Amino acid sequence: MMLALFGTAGVLAALTGGGLLAVRGIRVARGGKSDLIGPARLLAAGAIAAMAALEIALIADDFSLSYVANQHSTATPFPFDVATAWAALEGSIVLWGLVLAGFTWMAVRRYRKAPDSLAAGAVAVMGGVAVFFFGLILTVSNPFEVCTSALEVGCAQSSPFPWSTVAAPAQGPGPNPLLQNHYLMAVHPPVLYLGYVGMTVPFAYAISALALGVPGPEWIRRSHRSTLVAWSFLTLGIVLGGWWAYEVLSWGGYWAWDPVENASFMPWLAATAFIHSGLVQQRRQMLQAWNFVLVIAVFSLTILGTFLTRSGTINSVHSFTQSAIGPALLGFLVLVLVGSFSLFATRSNLVSTSPRVDSFVSREGSFLANNLLLTVYGFVVLVGTIYPLLLEAFTGDQTAVGEPFFNRLAVPLSFLLLLFMGLGPVLPWRGSPPGQLWARVRAPIALGLAAGVATALWVSPVGWVVLAVTFATYVTSGIVGLLLEQSRARSAKGGQSIWREMRRVVVNDQTFWAGQMSHIGVVVVVVGIAFAANLSHHDEVTLEPGDQTEFAGYSIVYESPFQVREPNRLVRGARVTVLRGDDFVASLEPRANFYGSDTTGVVTPAVLSRPWGDLYLTLRDIDSERVELVLDTSPLIWMIWLGGILTAGGGAWSVSSRRQERALVRQSLIADV
């Protein structure tokens, strides 16, 4: 009861803080005077209090809160008790609010450094978004409801009033088995949310710029770092999600174009396009209107994603009405879209003076192609994701769009993107002197083709594998070639050795090279996907203890079954020894975990990782006499995780650039004069 009161008070405080920020932010933006620091503190403190109350309740097994009673059990071990705070709907919206409060706090700090109307307006927008989300928590998604009617396990009825008479159950069912099966699931949601919610910042600056009529790329410049931070977390969150699926869901894959996955990928595509087109506007004053459209799209897609994953709509449109959260999020999405685009339509004077492209054979030309492709890509994923929902809403038929639909369109679009990824960085802004482009791409194309031929001859003649290696080599060698060219030029002009100059080249333009690091990360992912998807082996075997089977160069020996009772689960599994020739490689234990009352077990694969790829063993069935095992290999699958981390790391490295910060300050000083 104490915690319910404390949490509810926190939510109320945050709601008040957000409301004050919205009202006062608008007042300040219009030239008035008002304090924004106080409400920002109130918002942050309230959000922290709410999260803390929820965490304490989970750790202390306080089943008087219905959320704890229905999502937690005394047997849930650390750190899954902590992670249960975002394992279900109500708690995850609290996490959303907390992250939003954090980003708002940072925006207010920036406002303090440069107090002008643009920043105040952005803070007001963020305050408004905070009001919506904390309003959700208070009304339709409240984890601080107290349990008023207990079941033997869990809670039957609850009340939003902390002073209601409490009837707490003695035990809860615990979180969804799939979520307590792997540590990655504890970190994946917060990381993803940092990405999702961070996209509020550029949106807020865009709306502020539109409403106030602030021209030029100032709003992009101000929100640039937040966008990159959010983008890096979003990238990392998507990769962690795929990794978790691979380690837990035991079908050997990591991505299935599932609506939940698409929900995170669509804003990523739009945000990636926005980062590139934002650069074009900063450098060439082009794409002013397009950038507003993109940033509104990014934010709307994060709300759409939240709606898709949090309203139950994916399972069936009919479950949409079971909780008021679906209509609330959908309403907010419509409000965002209609409001933003109406505002945009009334401010055409702001975007009417875009200069034209001098030449399409230029950096901006390749960025245009990149934006076109990313937008089309996003459109394809969006159609495939929401078409079944629309169909069900209108006809009542339940359908699914198969993976082949996505793959048929996504694969060619991805390779086209790689084509321009190789051209963009080697092209200068405005236009390239005749012959320069060819001089710079000649070697990368030759190297790419050579690598492709070598792969076909010695590794695998599978088309997608060859193509992936060709494009990866082409992109990477273009980047390396550019680095060598610039370092050599500096060295020849009386600088130091080429290696020392290389460091300087990178330090001098860290944001550019950080971007190239992300590019290399992307091609590493592409190679990983191509190998894992096309060169895997698969087999299914039934073994008795002592039996041995040969698979993909390994000898697999079934030793014995085992059974362990852990506090929160019963584990049944098989002890398997893996040999290569006669040499011992590893002992693996593919297993099935049975949680609480759930009689359907959750299968956990045993994964042996080696540089050339993973051996992936899944239990199909086991009894005292025999085991049925599914055997898979995933060649080079680690490249997907590594490439993803590199891609996100490029974004983070770009943010950490001090020079960039100084350059931005300089630019904005010039702009102010």
Place this chain on the structure above:
Amino acid sequence: MAHRRFVLFGIAGVVALVIGLTLTSLGDNLTYYLYPTEAIDQRADFGDGEPFRLAGTVVVGSLDDSGETLTFDVTDGGATIAVRLDGPPPSLFEEGVPVLLEGAWAGNSFIATEALIKHDENYETPEEGGAYDDQ
């Protein structure tokens, strides 16, 4: 200027092509989910061999693994359909589990090529919290 117009037409062409491809591929790759009751109601719409996904629970006592392929019945509480599974059974497959089967009608029974166990949905659903959402 001719150059610019050429590029713009190129862009419009690519966009039109992709939208066209998207819409045609969508039709080819759309599969329907049906519960046994719906599957029997709409038997006329789905001829033999026309793929759809059948969702239901494996009837206790119906599982027969004595033959070369697995056979069992699937129900949604209303109708029941006899199923022959030609593909591999999913992990921990047993009677009473909720399943999602990919396959098609063959006369009065459903021939499944793929089977998945449907876990009690993923964590996103609000129903998962159970009673307290329906207060």
